[in-house]
Amino acid sequence: MLPDQSKPCILIYLAPHPSGKEKLREVQAGMEEEGIPYTVMQSNDTNAAALSYEGASKSKLGVGVGIGPEDLCIHYVKLPAQKPLFSLQEAGSPVQWRHFGYNAARLVKGIPFKDRPSKNESYETNHRDDLYQVVYRIVQKVLQESAQGHGEVKAWSKTL
Amino acid sequence: MAIVAGVDIGNSTTEVCLAAMESAKVTKFYTSSIVKTTGIKGTLANIPGIVIALEEALKKAGMTMADLSEIRLNEATPVIGDLAMETITETIITESTMIGHNPSTPGGVGLGVGQTVSFSQLESLTSGEKVICVIPENIDFEDAARVLNQALARGIDLQGVIVRQDDAVLIANRLQKIIPVVDEVTMIEKVPIGMLAAVEVAEPGQTIRTLSNPYGIATVFELSAGDTKMVVPIARALIGNRSAVVVRTPQGDVKARTIPAGFITIFGSKGKADIDVESGAGKIMETVERVQPVLDVQGEAGTHVSGMLERVRQVMSELTEQHLDDMKIQDILAVDTFVPQKVQGGLAGEFALENAVALAAMVKTSRLPMEQIANQLRSNLGVKVVIAGVEANMAIRGALTTPGTDKPLAILDMGGGSTDAAIITRDERVLSIHLAGAGDMVTMLINSELGLNDFDLAEDIKKYPLAKVESLYHIRLEDGTVRFYEQHLPPQVFSRVVILKDGEMVPIPSSHPLDKIRHVRREAKKRVFVTNAIRSLSRVAPTGNIRHIEFVVLVGGSAMDFEVGDMVTDALAEYSIVCGRGNIRGSEGSRNAVATGLVLSYLDREA
Structure with missing residues (x-):
């Protein structure tokens, strides 16, 4: 052909x-x-x-x-x-x-090449970082709420 | 016969000149050497550098330390300069309102206005709604195009698309309607949903028209006159882009605010004057000239400029181990500049050009501890060490070894930290001056104006010419000539602007075209060196009139630069001054003036 x-x-x-x-x-x-x-x-x-x-x-x-x-x-x-x-x-x-x-x-x-991505593509690592941040914030929030209001953390710490 | 070494400790380099002397004249200049100064000039940390420079010169002459009869050090001028920069404007986006970035390949063309909707919501919409679809990552372009086409078929008025991945052209090519598509929006999850937004993509080779025009934005969002005033910074930040997105959020707001930079007070021997930093470099320098010579400079308490001047004083005080109150700022050089700064709250790493003032300040301290250096050197090497003469006198002596020079003569010593000028009259009187601002300031300006954040790279841009890599086999130099290579060039430099540094190519990792980088480099040099050349020569001119100086010799590291010498020569030609780069001893170029002068001063002592 x-x-x-x-x-x-x-x-x-x-x-x-x-x-x-x-x-x-x-x-x-x-x-x-x-x-x-x-x-x-x-x-x-x-x-x-x-x-x-x-x-x-x-x-x-x-x-x-x-x-x-x-x-x-x-x-x-x-x-x-x-x-x-x-x-x-x-x-x-x-x-x-x-x-x-x-x-x-x-x-x-005739324009500069795009950097070659590594095998673990960069999007995914970004995504993972973001996900980590989201999870981190939620965990923080939950911990704070329980520490402030519901007394469960206190009770738990007493038993310790 | 005595073997004498002249040692000149400068801000950035230590230079040595080695010569043999008979009682009344120099019999032979052997060698010279130049190394980087170790530590801050005038401190004991200089000694390792001095020793290396001496050894290098001796080795080249086939001698050892034992052959030396005398080392002559300069009485280093106790001036040290420092630099600072302060932005005086700032762009802040509260809430996310704009995406002004320039992906290399946006898709489609035109202007679209509608409510932002997420990709997953698209299927639940009813017909007739004007929408802009936001597509997150990990959605394949074919799936995206198919869903968008289905929506169009159901009668939804799709106005534009915002995409995370580099898929704009792929999606636009598959749509049944031509609409603008902007891609590579890194923080796509922060684009507010359910808000009125506008997406614009210009034809290839053109720039957006509507979103870079305040009235254009006002038309799109039906803004009042008051609101229109608020969007000026957005429009300004979008000028020159091929694509842009503006989202209107209820509390969203963009502010271009002026940071109160504060007043500086210049105390001069002809009185004191206040000047607002905001009024710009030109006004500041006018004020300095009006009250000069400057005795001290202070900033309005609690302002940015005060903090900056205090920092200079603090650093100098620590270096010289002298009291903070003794640190008097003896000169400042202000230069208007701009700094590309990341817009607070931007969604795709947008930058806005902020105005800034760069200041070089120079502190004069009491004598530097040269005596300590001399003693230490004497005990380390077992050679007689003498502190000889003032730096300016030595530099003139050295400069006079340039063929074709005679008294009266002025020298302009352009170094890294300060610009010094000295003049010798027919009757051997010497007058000298030190001014703030030299090579280091040029580096700072290049670094900030190109947004490099890399001082070493900025230093290389300052020192070496540029070229553009046009194919895998040839480059085009600054002057337009072409150079071919037999081996193909590495892909990293392909189509980039490179610095030609000692035969290798250093790619500049930014999208600035060659002309822009060259312009920034040359302007930085002009604003510092040409300004300071005229300023310093006017000060040392016997009549105060620069035109009464006939001959000027350029010495010092920055005079070796591939273009500074010519720029200064050109600028001084307007005042009918003969000016050129020195050629110390007819062989050393503009380097080694002080070291040579130190060797020559050995004869005075003998006489």
Whole structure:
């Protein structure tokens, strides 16, 4: 299958595998959010670096993304074939996949890359902190109320 | 033959000049060295630095400490400067009323006005209601778009969307109606629900029109004239954004208040004068010039400025171990500046530019304990140590070794803590002055105006030129020239503004464009160095008229800067003064003037 040569876009080369669809969705979403067009190609190769390089060399924008079963790469046509610009050497999480989409698009747009999130995505830690705060406040409130009014704390402390 | 070392202890560096002397003249200048001053100038903590500098110079000359016949220290001028900054305006949002941040990719376009509703409430709404939907995190963009489209289909008048995740374009692309979508709102849970709100997103490349205009906000929320006055700070904070949200809450309020900064009283030998800090740097400096020379400066009790001046006095008193009452502020340099400060109560980390006044103050103490340093050095090294001459005289002597100079001559010593000027007349009389404000103040201004919160980074921005990384293989320098690289550049610097520091690239972690950073840097240097150059030379000019000075030599660390020298030369050319960077001994550049002068003063003693 040959990519459409007429249209400038990022080429995503996908090696079919069970989680390929999910990864592809996030990568596409990242590019769409940044407003850069893409075309998806299927390939039998399973090495993401090779896939992404093939994409980059055929893309009119010079940017390719390779999605393999075990890894994920962004490649730029002017880089040496074995050295992709970004590479994720693990299955990764949806947030990480999304960031590959953002950054491939940002390479085209020429704006600074988004920092790569760690495996424990930052949203979740924020969320956990907030949750901790909420729980902390509730516990405080309950303790205060019982200390002020109902005398249960006092009674309890007496028994101690 | 005697081997003499001149040692100049400055605020930031310690410099050594090593020379061989015959009875009447210098036979050979060997080497010089420069190291960072250890501790505060004029204290015993300087000794390690002095020893390192001496060893370095001796090593380069192939000598050891035993070869030294004499070490000559400068009578360091007992002036120490300190800096402070005080904001004089403040923006506070009581209750949450605005989201003025600029996500890189908002979605949709237009202005929407309606009641805020949470995403989960959407299904229970009836048709015809004008709403703005607030979508928390962990909701997938496809689900969000589907529910929003269903709501639209049921006849709900969806006016705009506020999203936590970076999904604005994805959601907007899937909606059946074009409405503004603002994303990456970090504290989405604090957006009040059930309140009237407005969401605006401009076309790409444009800025919002309605919410950055006080009358625009008044139209949207049907405000009275009195209320409109209150929303001016909101509108001001939103100018230049591509997207914004304003929520109207019953008690919500934004205040731009002026912090009473207080009066300062300047006691001069020509009388005293009061001046309000709010009236700005220009007025303060006018007052200083009117009553100069300054004997002391005090702040109105209980105000910010008083606290700030007291802090300077306190620090100086502790450093010099002298009584607080003896700490007289001998000069101040005020500079108008602005500080990006986090808006109290903002929802997405918004900043507002607040006006501020930066003050450099200089305290003159009684003599620094140089005698102690000399004694300690003598016993440590076993070499004769002499305290020779006043710093200004030594600096002039050194400066006169610059090819093409002659008396009468003025020098301008621009260091880290203070700007000093001295003049020598044809009949060898020397007059000198020390003024507050120099390199450290420039660093402070850069740090605050760019909102860096990183003094080391600000110092690097001050010292080195900038470049913009335009692709993985090339950068564009400040002057527009392009440099190519054979190896690709690291992704961290891609598309960023970088500092070219000794061959490496330091990315600046902010979204300021190169021009802005360059402008801030150059303006900071002008406001401190050019102002102080003119101020100090006017003071030492024999007639009080700066035009009567013919030749000025720039010395000191800040004169080495890649642009300060040219700025001062340019500014002084207006007064038809010949001014340029010194070249001490024809080889040292603007450094080493005092150390060289100290070595030369050895001859006076022999004569």
